[in-house]
Amino acid sequence: MYKALLCWRYLRTRYLAFACIISVMLGVATLIVVNSVMSGFSEKLRDNLHALMADIVIESRGLDGFFDPKGKMDVIMKDPFLKDRIEAMNETLETFAMMQFRFPNGEQYTRPVKLIGVRPEARAEIGGFKEYLTQEGNRQNPTFDxxxxxxxxxLEIEKQALERAPATEFPANPELPPPPKGVETEIKIPQGCFVGNLIASFRKKDAAGETKDHFVMNPGDSVVLTTISGAKLTPVYDRFVVVDYFKSGLSEYDGNYIFVSLDYLQQLRTMPNRVTAIQVKLKSYEQEDAKKIVARIEELFPFENLKIATWEDKQGPLLAAIRIEKGILNVLLFMIVAVAGFGILAIFSMIVAEKTRDIGILKSLGASRLGVLQIFLGYGLLLGVVGAGLGSALGIWITLNINSVEKFIAKVTGMSVFDPSVYYFKEIPTCIHGSMVGMVNAGAIGIAVLFSIMPAFRAASLHPVRALRYE
Amino acid sequence: MFGTEPILRIDNLHKTYRKHAVEVPVLRGVSLSVALAEFLAVVGMSGSGKSTMLHLMGILDSPDQGAVFLDGKRIDDLPAKQRDKLRNGTFGYIFQFYHLLPELTMLENVMAPAMIQHSIMGWMWNRRTIRKKAAELIERVGLSHRITHRPRELSGGEMQRAAIARALMNDPRVLLADEPTGNLDSANGQQIIALLRELNRDGLTIVMVTHHVELTHEADRIIRLTDGKVETETPLERSSAVQESEPATV
Structure with a gap:
């Protein structure tokens, strides 16, 4: 009983102990904030990636694709192991392309893009598609129409262009290069396409310092997409009209992807009934089960040159990099708490010296060596618990208000801590895991106890008479 | 009146303090017995070894040579746990500088030996009885009005009376008082001695070390230590007369 009482009184009366508490508190708060932000980034990235990608992707190793995707999907759906686990499948044709369009000021702009041929309604069943379109109608029922x-x-623009066009063609001259193709005499309504948000816009801060998207390509604008024919590797191109933006939140996708009609792209590239990927959505995604499904699909197509992988396998290096980064950061940050531990060691040693006479009194009253040891270990534990508790409260508060805190720091220092144009997220994503908070607390308390062992042993081994005579 | 059977006996105690290469012999073969319910006063000059002898009697320290016996059983070589138990329950200590724990109130200081004696469960079970007993002891030493005060809020005499109450908390069989009046003025010193005598009359064995010979008039027997040896031993019937005739030692 005296141990608990003395621990509590020492905590309340020794101001030096507050230095220990504050150091543990700051260490714990830092660990919680950093881990929560890292987890927030990581989970938002995972969620976005998973939402965007199918659970399992069956893809060809080259741009030529593979034949008869429908037949392959039928084989998969007839398999007794797979049919109960698969919810939907959809084929896509993916290739690179050059996109050309004109800025509002008339300047021409050309850049490479990734061209994805999809059937919008079927692709919507896989997920990660229609919900990222910006037009309400397309979010309900996506279409390239x-x-x-x-x-x-x-039609009006095309009609006016047709009227302005010269009526006569260039005369043929064998000594000159072939003349350009004659102007179209028929109005052809181009195909629609969904353009990545970051292709159509750029981010810029306005006068108030708010980051905003400035669009240079609007719905109704036309773009020319040039790619290669699947059969002869010759350039093929066509004009498309922007009908919507695709805004997933991942710059890799939003800054590169243009979705067009699968059937039209197959026709343009002369690749009838050929696709480059089948996307598979599972009824429920469990990593281990997904691996079994991948293995089973591989068994079904032993002689096909296909690459079958879960979305996590496809994004493995990125996810692993985040994991490793988080681990290294944790080790480094835990050293902060270890530094706090050395503070505890120093301050505890001072407290033991200060309390030497009290230790002598306790021993003269019959307190055992173990009892004295427990007082100081308990004191270390109490400092750790209080420091970790306050640190957890502070860390959780900062995490929950991270964006306000960031704005405040930016206002005070004049430096932006988080730049949305770099990270793409408009706000700092956070995620507090109870297990992480528990582990950080346990670690901090463990360190507080660990570093109080030496001073506690010193206190316990004090000779009662020498302690009583200590001045 | 005290009995003839010795409750506490020390036999040929030797103790030398060592600091680096310097050796300072403090006790050079001290032997004496303390009878049950006796009030023994030990006098001597500073450095004569009286406090060291008291520490060895109360097993706060171990002798280099010799032995300490309680009820005829040797106690100086007992395992640490048993010695802790004896210090907690059998011996009560009073020190010159009171040695109250500054973080605790007077009531808590008085209850400290009982807190050490009991586990948390035992404490929870007996806390009312213990609190009541502590309050009674505080009342007996006349400090009921100071029960919630911290040591720094008490005078020297009050602190020493609180220390006596604490020493009595676990009903010790022997009270060891090391210069209990050494830090007090004459009036407070007399009060403390009167209190000790009252406790002795109630049957408590007391060994008191002091260099104020004038305060030993209440003692049943006086022993004078000189250079770590018992120089003289004044029997009971002579103690009062000796005090009157012998000069005080400082």
Whole structure:
């Protein structure tokens, strides 16, 4: 009983102990904030990646794709092991392309993009598609068809262009290079496409310091996409009309992807009934089960040159990099708590010296060596618990208000801690895991107790008479 | 009146303090017995070894040579756990500088030996009885009005009376008082001696070390230590007369 009482009184009366508490508190708070932000980034990235990617992707190793995707999907769906586990499948044709369009000021702009041929409704069943389109109608029922108003507007523009075009063709001259192709005499409504948000816009801070998207490509604008034919590797191109933006939150996708109709892309690339990937959505995604499904699909197509992987396998290096980064950061940050531990060691040694006479009194009253040891170990434990408790409260508070804290720091220092144009997220994502908070607390308390062992042993081994005579 | 059977006996105690290469012999073969319910006063000059002897009697320290006996059983070589138990229950200590724990109130200081004696469960079970007993002891030493005060809020005499109450908490059989009046003025010193005598009359064995010979008039027997040896031993019937005739030692 006296041990608990003295621990409590020492905690309340020794101001030096507050230095220990504050050092543990700051260490714990830092660990919690950093881990929560790292977890927030990591989980948002995982969620976004998983939402965007199918659970399992069956893809060809080259741009030529593979034949008869429908037949392959039928084989998969007939398999007794797979049919109960698969919810939906969808084929896509993916290739690179060059995109050309004109800025509003008339300047031409060309850049490489990734061209994805999809069937919008079927692709929507896999997930990670229609919910990222910006037009409400497309979010309900995605389609590449031009809305009536846009179609009418486009018809008018094309009609005017046709009227302005010269009526005569260039005369043929065998000594000159072949003349350009004659101007179209028929109005052809181009195909619609969904363009990545970051292709169509750029981010810039306005006068108030707010980061905003400035669009240079609007729905109804036309772009020319040039890719290669699947059969002869010759360039093929066509004009498409932007009908919507695709905004997933991942710059890799939003800054590169253009979705067009699968059937039209197959036709353009002369790749009938060929695709480069089948995306598979499972009824429920469990990593171990997904691996079994991958193995089973591989068994079904032993002679096909296919690459079958779960979304985690496909993003393995990125996810592993985040994990490793988090681990290293934790080790480094835990050293902060270890430094706090040395503070505890120093301060405890001072407290033991200060309390030498009290130790002598306790021993003269019959307190055992173990009892004295327990007082100081208990004191270390109490400092750790209080420090970790306060640190947890502070860390959780900062994490929950991280964006306000960031704004405050930016205002005070004049330096932006978090730049949305770099990270793409508009706000700092956070995720507090109870297990992480528990582990950080246990570690900090453990360190507090560990570093109080030496002073506690010193206190316990004090000779009662020498302790009583200590001045 | 005290009995003839010795409750506490020390036999040929030797103790030398060592600091680096310097050796300072403090006790050079001290032997004496303390009878049950006796009030023994040990006098001597500073450095004569009286406090060291008291520490050895109360097994706060171990002798280099010789032995300490309680009820005829040797206690100086007992395992640490048993010696802790004896210090907690059999011996009560009073020190010159009171040695109250500054973080605790007077009530808590008085209860400290009982807190050490009991586990948390035992304490929870007996806390009312212990608190009541501590309050009674505080009342007996006349400090009921100071029960919640911290040591720094008490005078020297009050602190010493609180220390006596603490020493009595676990009903010790022997009270060891090391210069209990050494830090007090004459009036407070007399009060403390009167209190000790009252306790002795109630049957408590007391060994008191002091260099104030004038305060030993209440003692049943006086022993004078000189250079770590018993120089003289004044029997009971002579103690009062000796005090009157012998000069005080400082």
């Amino acid at each position: 031009l809305p009536p108003q846009m179609k009418a507007h486009f």
